[in-house]
Amino acid sequence: MPYCQSEVLKKLIFLLCMLCVLNACNAPSNQLEQILERGELRVVSRYGLTSYYNNGDELAGFEFELAQRFADFLGVNLKISVPDTLSKTLNMIDNGQADIAAAGLTVTRDRQKRLRFGPIYYEATQQLIYRHGTTKPRDITEINTGQLEIVANSSHAEQLTTLQQEIPLLSWTENQSIDTSGLLELVQLELIDYTIVDSNEMAASHSLYPELRVAFDVSDPQPLAWGMRRSDDMSLQLAVNTFFDEIENSGYLDQLIEKYFGHIRRFDYVDSRAIHRRIQTHLPQYESFFKAAALAYNFDWRLLAAIAYQESHWNPEAVSSTGVRGLMMLTQATANEMGVSDRKDPQQSIFAGTAYLTMMKNRLPERIEEPDRTWLALAAYNIGLGHLEDARVLTQKNGGNPDRWADVRENLPLLAKQKWFSQTRYGYARGGEPVRYVGNIRRYYDIMLHHDEVNQNISTPPAEINETLPAAL
The missing domain is CATH 1.10.530.10 (Lysozyme)
Known part of the structure; x- marks a missing residue:
């Protein structure tokens, strides 16, 4: 639900005061001021049940609702675009074509060299996916007899590269043209043997791919957060941090997580470490x-x-x-x-x-x-x-x-x-x-x-x- 006008004004006054402190009120416009001046927050996301999708005549998705709430927080319009590939998503942040990547991005060591991340709002585990009826691999060493294909430039590629240091024969293909849901469909159709998917996506998508199964976890739980351009300008990150503080304190973040990930959260990612x-x-x-x-x-x-x-x-x-x-x-x-x-x-x-x-x-x-x-x-x-x-x-x-x-x-x-x-x-x-x-x-x-x-x-x-x-x- 959008903020009322008085709430927006209070937030804007606070943010503008914060910017004056940062810029001594005489520096060129920083990123947050540019967003406020143009009246538009540019967000890149991806299609999927955990991010952004059409629900009948309405837009829906965890990332969409979170981004819309932040746009309301700033008092600006929301513009969402969905690039064809993850590489394009990251490039749009790098070159300033987008302000925020709200796409369920995993915070990894390599990505932290390229992006500035907001607060962690969820965790997911990388999982190896295979088709029911085929041999279930017991661990990562048993997949070399089949074809493993993953999204190019993904956190999954980083994880496999790390594992390859201990398992030199480990091999995979990085697909530059399709996303996670496309790879799941390829496994469902038996066109490839395996792929790797974040656990929250697999849980949310399972009803769409009833023949797919999780073989094992490829990683420990990893944090998810919004990504922003890495620079000396921290204005947008400070605003994002303030926003997340407010929605955590108000309970809105918990409500949104329950809405989209409630069935997952009860047993995993927030709770998995507790059960273990x-x-x-x-x-x-x-x-x-x-x-x-x-x-x-x-x-x-x-x-x-x-x-x-x-x-x-x-x-x-x-x-x-x-x-x-x-x-x-x-x-x-x-x-x-x-x-x-x-x-x-x-x-x-x-x-x-x-x-x-x-x-x-x-x-x-x-x-x-x-x-x-x-x-x-x-x-x-x-x-x-x-x-x-x-x-x-x-x-x-x-x-x-x-x-x-x-x-x-x-x-x-x-x-x-x-x-x-x-x-x-x-x-x-x-x-x-x-x-x-x-x-x-x-x-x-x-x-x-x-x-x-x-x-x-x-x-x-x-x-x-x-x-x-x-x-x-």
Whole structure:
């Protein structure tokens, strides 16, 4: 939402005072003054779900909304252009054709020699992407039998160059003409074997490329920020810093991240370092209970651990505002039904939660096969079997398959809309919650699997890992 006029004037007065201090009020116009004088902020971005795209008749995207907010902050118009390639994007910043690159740029050592970066607003991990049905490489040394293609002049190229110092035979092709989404499509069509994509982009784009999978992380989490021309003129950077301070303090940045990356943020980049720490510090205390419950009820123990992390972050003392508590966040009614005397007792909580999930699975129609059976049971664990059945009925009415999680999850959010919940037996429910709930658990489960592979130096074939469940998609 644009700032009101008085707010804009306050910001402009502040910025102009700041510029006077910087320039002693008699130097030639600096970059920020030029933007204010022309009344236009020139931003270069790129098309994509995480940056800038057309949403029907409206423009949308995380970077677009952030840039529009900054233009409102300055009281100027926003002009966005999308160069054909990343190289052109960087060149437009270098030669002054654009003021800011708001394109999900990774802050790297090489780029810091060329650009000045604003505050870090997010983190992403580089991931190697391959097509389902082909051999999954276990690590970077196993990709030389296939064709790896990446965006030219990208942070991915910098990372591979660094890795090549330790792996001299590592080779790849840099594509000068297409972007990340184009390379994903080439992998989907089996025209190339691998590409590298930032994790936030992969998560946001996965529904567009259903056959693609993440093989492994190529880098640690890396910061993302706006890029600006590197010079002695710091006026624009100071304004950007002031802007980010304000949107962080007001909560707007968190709201925008939740809007576009909420499903990612819960399990990664902001949270991933926390879960990896807790794998070391918290999980060992409860691992034997997860394994025992998994053995008793025929689950992968890492799935049970992922559920508990989603529920409580492995905190047996956790209590929600609605009164659910413990590692598996049991309601009092569920605890009574499962014979739990102390919901904060880790062993009782884990076994009761697993027994309840088993009950949900067993009450689903026998015809539902895995993995859909488990995903639907998890949704029922979260929202209740009655509401799940309502969503399955709506799915069938809308031409979907009520036995497929992919179809049901599209219809679950309809339970919050009167047009739809008025047709159901159990009525209103916040149907978006189980969709996020299942998605988060699947991704936490992926992290658990990856952690085992890395730390135990083993790679279990997918068919063995997934006798009960497939790899999280």
